[in-house]
Amino acid sequence: MKQNNLTIAHKSDGHVEDSQSEQPLYEILKGLPKPEARFKLNAAQKKWWYWFGYEFIKTKQISELDLIHLQKASFWMDARCQAMFQIHKEGYDGLVQTFKSGATNVTGHVSIIEKADKHLDEVSAHFGLSIKDRMKIKTDVQPDNQLSLFDKVVQKLTAAQ
Template sequence: MKEQNMKVVHSNSGVDKKTELTETEKKLYEVLEELPKPETSMKLNAKQKKWWYWFGYEFVKTKQFSKLDLTHLQKAAIWMDARCLAIAEINKKGYHGGMVQTFLSGANNVSAHISILEKADKHLDEVSAHFGLSIKDRQKLKVDDTVGGQLNLFDEVLKKLHG
């Protein structure tokens, strides 16, 4: 039985079982082997398409990328382009005007370019977490690898403290 045709079912007892996927589930979770071109209905501009392919190839490498994930790819492409545009504008205008806007009254505020940069980073972090692309995200997805009968460091410390 291929690993690709299996799903893991978690029970309340903490025991995981692998079961065969139904035909509907196999279709739903069909893993893409190649990155499709962005659909015209996604309305990506040329720079966003560049990011589509840049992220897309990484997503396909996870071997868990399905057609349902294309909206996440679209999100990544749009927000990476917005991030790059904001950084270009910040660099062009410098600290005053690019990072901080100053009003006629003398009051200061974070510029719209910084706000866009922060929003883009937030959305890109969400996409990264969805696919487990960063070291931090991969650690969250990691399963406990302790060898049967081997205690982890925390258990060893507790054992020494209590007897």
């Protein structure tokens, strides 16, 4: 397949190689851009933008399309911090609501933290930021001349026939 005068080779394992360079097929961000005004981030969220952004840049796999994930991480980390602040301010009462009937429920602040944690885990998985996420992304690389265990068994079976 030809694309922008580059020959692209598709391997059976889904790996895509560029025959003329080792650059990925998309332009990675070399530096972190300022958050765009259309993201409508407040000052605290901008702080998280830069904090997460520099970590994302270290992965060397972030493109401009990934900035929406950076916005998501900034928003939810700020929401999580605000909820934690309220819980600490109110003490134990910040964790549990007690109604006149005696029934109890977790507060909205706890629910926000749970929701933020879920969204932050998704962003982490997207970029492979945690040890667990990096292990999921990591693939075994073997030389082309090295056979897999399955290939060795097939060779022995065909040689025996």
